[in-house]
Amino acid sequence: MTETIEILMATYNGEAFLREQMDSILCQTDGGWHLTVSDDGSEDGTGEILREYEEAYPGKIRRISAGKRFGNARDQFFFLSGQCPANWRMFCDQDDTWEKEKVAKFRRAMEEAEASFGAETPLLVFCDQTPADEHLTPLAPSLMRYQKQYFNSFDYRSILMQNVVTGGAMAVNRPLSRLALEGAGKDIKGRILMHDWWMAAAAARFGRIVYLDEPLGTYRQHGENAVGAKHVGSAEYRRDRLGKLEEVRETIRRKKEQAACFREVYRDKLTGEDVLFLEGFEKEKSGIGFYLKYGGLIHGAERKIGFALLG
Numbered sequence: 001m002t003e004t005i006e007i008l009m010a011t012y013n014g015e016a017f018l019r020e021q022m023d024s025i026l027c028q029t030d031g032g033w034h035l036t037v038s039d040d041g042s043e044d045g046t047g048e049i050l051r052e053y054e055e056a057y058p059g060k061i062r063r064i065s066a067g068k069r070f071g072n073a074r075d076q077f078f079f080l081s082g083q084c085p086a087n088w089r090m091f092c093d094q095d096d097t098w099e100k101e102k103v104a105k106f107r108r109a110m111e112e113a114e115a116s117f118g119a120e121t122p123l124l125v126f127c128d129q130t131p132a133d134e135h136l137t138p139l140a141p142s143l144m145r146y147q148k149q150y151f152n153s154f155d156y157r158s159i160l161m162q163n164v165v166t167g168g169a170m171a172v173n174r175p176l177s178r179l180a181l182e183g184a185g186k187d188i189k190g191r192i193l194m195h196d197w198w199m200a201a202a203a204a205r206f207g208r209i210v211y212l213d214e215p216l217g218t219y220r221q222h223g224e225n226a227v228g229a230k231h232v233g234s235a236e237y238r239r240d241r242l243g244k245l246e247e248v249r250e251t252i253r254r255k256k257e258q259a260a261c262f263r264e265v266y267r268d269k270l271t272g273e274d275v276l277f278l279e280g281f282e283k284e285k286s287g288i289g290f291y292l293k294y295g296g297l298i299h300g301a302e303r304k305i306g307f308a309l310l311g
Contacts, residue, residue: 002032005103005110005171006086009037010076014094015045017134017220022053024097026060030104035061035092038080041069046094077167077195078184081177089177091196093168095220097136102127102216106171113210114173122176122207124199126165130215134222143169143219148300151213156205157277158297159197160259161307165209167196169217176203183265191261193254201262206269245310252311256282286311 007025011018025035037050054061064083070076077091088110090103109125117123129143140146149164159165172180180199184192192198203209263270263278270278280290291298291308298304 003088003107004086005030005033005107006084006089007033007035007092007103008077008080008084008089009035009092009094010040010073010080011037011042011046011050011094012040012073012076013042013044013046015042015049017095017222018046018049020097020136021092021094022049024100025092026057027100028098028103029100030107032107033060033090033103034086036080036084037061037063038065038076039063040071040076073167074192074195078181081195082181084177087174088171089173090171091167095222096129096168097218097220099216105212105214105216109210109212110171110173113208117208119173120175122179122203123173123210124165124170124176124203124207125172125210125212126170126200127212127216128214129166129169129217129219132218132220134220136218136220138218139221142215144213150299151211154200154204154209154211155297156201157281157294158299159201159204160262160281161255161294161297162299162303163194163197163200164299165196165200166219167194168219170196170199172199172203176207179206183261186265187261189257189261191254191257193258197258198262202266205266205274248306249310252307253284256284256311284311 025033039046039050050063054063066079070079081089090106106125110123113123113125130141131139131143131146133139143166144151144164149162150158151164176199179202180195183198183202200209259278260282263275263282277294280286288308291304295304298307
């Protein structure tokens with residue numbers, strides 16, 4: 001029996017690009033998927049579009065509601081994860097598009113990962129994407145290279161300092177979802193930055209991450225992205241960072257809070273070496289010694305300098 005892959009989509013005021021994304025899912029060569037959508041109180045035509053597709057494909061698409069507003073994608077995707085009965089689940093943004101082989105290639109990767117590492121191992125699979133403008137004109141051939149992100153190995157410490165996994169390009173299995181939701185349920189102060197970031201760190205520390213080094217979707221940039229692609233290393237990026245040092249400092253502070261949350265949530269699963277790193281990173285100023293020791297885990301000279309000076 002073919003394992004159903006549940007696609008989880010969070011929407012909010014997404015009418016401008018939603019149809020293109022829905023159609024790209026319907027065009028998948030692997031039809032063994034089901035789509036569950038949660039809308040966060042859209043005030044445009046998003047609800048009508050979703051209703052149209054749900055009625056047209058009743059066995060493939062369903063809408064669910066938490067009965068409340070989330071106000072952010074993180075909590076909405078954690079809600080969707082908690083409502084998902086499938087063993088494998090892919091995450092989907094409302095404004096991207098998927099290549100027609102994406103589901104098929106993710107299925108193959110999940111099957112191979114479970115065969116290699118065991119079905120009870122927390123697993124995360126993610127792929128590269130093509131960053132594009134709002135008209136889907138490519139900005140670069142590779143998001144990972146555009147953002148100067150490493151992908152030859154995955155260390156949870158590196159991920160806590162700089163996430164490399166984009167939610168709309170990832171899939172997880174039930175053991176990882178269960179582990180991540182354990183953390184989300186204990187995060188009473190909202191210290192988890194994003195669902196993908198948290199799941200990636202948990203997978204890197206307690207399970208496995210598999211990377212598919214090919215763009216299997218288009219990551220659309222349109223000014224309203226929750227996170228967005230960054231051309232790290234460009235003169236424009238450097239000028240922007242220099243002009244927003246307080247914003248950079250605040251981002252580093254929030255990364256430290258998330259690391260503290262990770263230590264608190266998973267304390268019974270961590271080693272003494274883990275705790276040493278996390279407690280050092282949590283400090284308001286970790287110090288030059290800390291970054292000399294762990295600097296090799298930070299992607300790119302710009303980020304290393306930022307951490308050393310501001311965190």
